[in-house]
Amino acid sequence: MSSYYFSASPEKRIISSGKQFLLNQVLCFIKKHRIKATILAILLIAYYFCLPDPLFRTPTSTVIESRNGALLGARIAEDGQWRFPETDSVPKKFEQCILHFEDAYFYTHPGFNPISIGKALVRNIRAGNVVRGGSTLTQQVIRLSRKGKKRTYFEKVLEIILATRLELRHSKKDILRLYASQAPFGSNVVGLDVAAWRYFGVQPHQLSWAESATLAVLPNAPSLVYPGKNQEKLRIKRNRLLHKLREAKLIDSTTYQLSIAEPLPQKPFPLPRTAPHLLQRMAREHPGQKVRTSIDPALQDRVNTIVKQHHEILKQNEVYNAAVLVMDVHTRQVLAYTGNTPTDKKHQKDVDIINAPRSTGSIMKPFLYAAMLDAGELLPNTLVPDIPTRISSYTPENFNPEYDGAVPAGSALTRSLNIPFVRMLQDYGLERFRDKLQAFRLRDIDRPADYYGLTLILGGAESNLWDLCKTYASLASTVNHFHETSSEYYTGEFAEPVLKANEKAGFGTVSRQKTVFDAGSIFLTFQAMRELNRPEGNEAWQYFDSTKKIAWKTGTSFGNRDAWAIGATKDYVIGVWAGNADGEGRPGLTGVTAAAPILFDVFDALPSSSWFDMPYDELVEAEVCRNSGYLASPLCPKTTAWIPHSGQRTGPCPYHHLVHLDSKRQYRVNTSCTPVTDIIAEPWFTLPPLMEHYYKNNHANYKSLPPFRADCFTDGPVAMDFIYPREDQDVILPKNFEGTTNELVVKVAHSKPGTTVFWYVDDRFLGQTRTFHEMAIIPREGKHLITVIDEFGNEIKRTVRVKK
Incomplete structure (x- = not known):
């Protein structure tokens, strides 16, 4: 014997001896009865593998829930049944009801109940037909998994064998969950979760004792006592079960009396359709699964109501579709997802506009503005030309067909002027800007720069509400993170938004290098977008509470086919699209008139946000020209402004010149006609002729250069x-x-x-x-x-x- 045998305690030596003896007996049996041992081994292997895994392969409904578990919607399973994915728990009330109605000894039997089977067999023989069943809940789970099998004695024996195997594989709680998930409840309703919604309009854990008892008796004869038919039979079965519960002291007399007085369900309730277009999306991405989303149910209901109200207004102009997306900037979670209006099939009510590519209009102008600030090629109020422009064969026009001559870049963004931005794009570089957009992962902008041309900035490209909101949220988050991390960035800032409650956006790692634009350029862009008086066609915006600080931008595509409005705060981004899904344009359909009112109604439904923290480490205070917005030259009237560090590379003001005037300041002179001592040198703000022509019409204080006095010889440049x-x-x-x-x-x-x-x-x-x-x-x-x-x-x- 080994040394272990002698060193072990007496109890361990006895156990070891017993195991050795048993092993010897088994080996001895195998040697003497090889055939029987082989048959037994085959039977054991067959028994081990006799139960399919998984037990049920039936298709299930796609189900979406809100972040707190409220049902948002469900799509019927492929086989036409309302069958939710397997439930994760069985409510206590339903558990007690089903055990007292079907299987009182569920927690003590090994999968079958010999006594119940014996009683059922005697009674059925005496009656000459099947009048009583002796199946346990475990056997019923097996029968449900073997749907379509005839109820014969051989099938009953097979059920018993499989039931014992199921008891060895799963716990009692798991078996109860399988039953609750697969039991039939009449018509095409399968499973407790959907039955609770269809018959009582609540979640299973919200069921009363009477409702739980009603559902507990339904699987016993679902075709006979389908709610709405055979009401008296259903009532008798339910009340008999409630009486059992009272006898078992699970409910008191008062609860019993109240329960039997409760009405029975008459017809199925419709399932919630709170986010039907999100359900469409999840049915594609996670078919047949239950998905707990990031949706805030109260906000989703409010957004749905707002969209419905505006739909009633928009359809008077034959505009039938709109969509709204709300994101949390900090977590990048989607809080509300309304993919369309409650219109009809004729007007494409089932189209999910949030993911549909549409012409962007002016909604991408802030990206170019931020890009030029970031590159040091523009300052916030640099004058840019707003004059009649023709580039090759392309002639851009402002929404309002007038010209300012010259306009501050920030004002051009605020007013959404087209000509200045086309000229800015030409200066910045079309290919270069296309590369910047690629960093945003706008999946519908997938063509080379030459394909779009300069129309890229005015809606020559298509994008979708999902990607655009993601980009605005990423820009807002860049400024937030820069402040939170003490002037650092995240490498994965432009991450995909999150739709599942248990997922988190992957922002990557902290880096000193900017992701796309620096925080200062983004902050200054948002500052320009924060202006409230946003005329687009001479409409003055008057509907918004000016105490709320929001950076927002509208856009209108060519032909008035698409109306956009996207707003960003420190905490939220909201995107709105309005128009017709079939692309039909309508007069008066603009971002300001159609999309912006929806945007601000949704912002009113959200908590107020403070303004972005200024990213001081990415900005510098500089002297700029009060008239031109360029860095101030010695001739400029000066003011101070915050600019990006890269903005210090821009040139000084090109529009201020030193001119020589006579003593009365009426004429320009030179030494050919006036002594040097009589010449007055004075700085003068002068624009090129075409810019000047339009600029002075809108700026009464602009003074053209005085003419040279007639007796002066001039050879200076003219234009x-x-x-x-x-x-x-x-x-x-x-x-x-x-x-x-x-x-x-x-x-x-x-x-x-x-x-x-x-x-x-x-x-x-x-x-x-x-x-x-x-x-x-x-x-x-x-x-x-x-x-x-x-x-x-x-x-x-x-x-x-x-x-x-």
């Missing part, structure tokens, strides 16, 4: 440019009521007042002008070359095509 028509423009000359063709009025701006200019059309002299440089002509139909020459020999040309 002139066409105001109208634009290059290669098609000009239509209509006829008046008398049948006479209207004139084409050509306009030119000249930098030197009082200069004489000479006009030619196709080398034919027309005349000259001195003060106001306008010339009316009636050219023949076709292509013409207009030439203008000033008295100093400067020349400009323009080609137009005339149509009558």
Whole structure:
């Protein structure tokens, strides 16, 4: 014997001896009875593998719940049954009801009850047919898994064998959960979870004793006592069970009396449809599963109501669809997901607009603004041209077809002016901007830059509400994280939003390097977007409580097909789209009139947020020109402003020049006509001729350069440019009521007042002008070359095509 045998305690030596003896007996039996041992081994193996795993392979419904477990919606299973995924627990009330009705000895038998089987067998033989069953809940689970099998004595024996195997594989609680998940409750309702909703409109744990008893008796004869039919039979079965519960002292007499007085269910309740388009999405991504989402049920209901209210207004203009997405900036969780209005099938009510690619309109202008701030190619109030523009064959127009001449970049963003942003995109670089957008992972912008051209900034590309809200939330989160981490960034800032309650957004690791844009550029962009007076077509916004601090942007696609509004605060991002899912445009459908009212109604449903913390480490206070927004030169009137560090690389103001005036400051002079001692040098703010022409119409305090005094010799640079028509423009000359063709009025701006200019059309002299440089002509139909020459020999040309 081994040394262990002698060193072990007497009890351990006895156990060891017993095991050795038993092993010897088994080996001896196998040697003497090889055939019997082989058969026994085969039977044991067959018994071990006789039970399928998993036991049920039936399709289940896709179910979505809110973050606190409230049912948001469900989709029927592929086989046409309402069958939720397996329940995770069985409520105590239902458990007591089902045990007292079906299997009182459930927790003590090994899967079958010999006494119940014997009693049932005797009674059935005496009756000559099956009048009583002796199946346990375990056997009923087996029978449910073997659906379609005839109820014969052989099948009963097989059920018993499989039931014992099920008892060895699963705990009693697990078997009870299998029964509650797979039991039939009449019609196409399978399982306790869906039965509680369909018959009582509540979750299983909210069922009363009477409701639990009603559901407990239904699986026994689901076709016979389907709610709404055979009411008296159902009542008798339920009350008999409630009487048992009272006898077992599980309920008192008062509860019993109240329970038997409760009405029976009459017809199935419809399941909640709180987020039908989110259910569509989850049915694609997680078919047949129960998903607990990040949705806030109270907010989702409120957003649904807001969308429904605005749908009633929008459809008066034959606008039938809208969508709203609400995200938490800090967690990136989706709090509300309303994919469409409650319209009808004719107007595509089932289309999930949140994921549909639509023309972006102006909604991406803040990205370009932030990109140029980040690159040090723009300051917040740098003047950008707003003048008639033609680039190759592309002629952008503002929503309001007027020109400011020059406008601060931040104001251009606030007012959503198109021409300044097209010119800014040309300066920044189309390919370069396309690369920046790629960092945002906007999946619908998947073509090369040349495919979109400069229209990219005005809606020439398509994106979707999901990706755009994700991007705005990521920008807001960049500023938040920069403050929270003491001036650091996260490598995975532009992470996908979260739709599941148990998931967290992956922000990556902390880094000193910016992710896409620095926090200062984003903050200044949000500052510009925070302005409230946002005219787009001369509408002044008056519906919003100015105490709320929100960075928001609207957008309208070409042809008034898409209306956008996206707003960001420190805590939330809300995105709104309105329009027609089939792409039909409608007059008056704009971001301001259609989407923005929804945006602010949803913001009113959220807690107020404080404004973003200023990222001081990414900003520097600098002296800038009060007039032009550029870095101040020595000639500029100065003011201070916060700019990105990269903004210090921008050039000084190019529009302030030192001019020499006479003693009365009426004329410009030089040493050819005035002694140096009598010349007054004064800084002057001067814009190029075309910019000046429009700028001074909107700025009464703008002063054009005084002319040179007549006795002065000048050889300084002069400039002139066409105001109208634009290059290669098609000009239509209509006829008046008398049948006479209207004139084409050509306009030119000249930098030197009082200069004489000479006009030619196709080398034919027309005349000259001195003060106001306008010339009316009636050219023949076709292509013409207009030439203008000033008295100093400067020349400009323009080609137009005339149509009558």
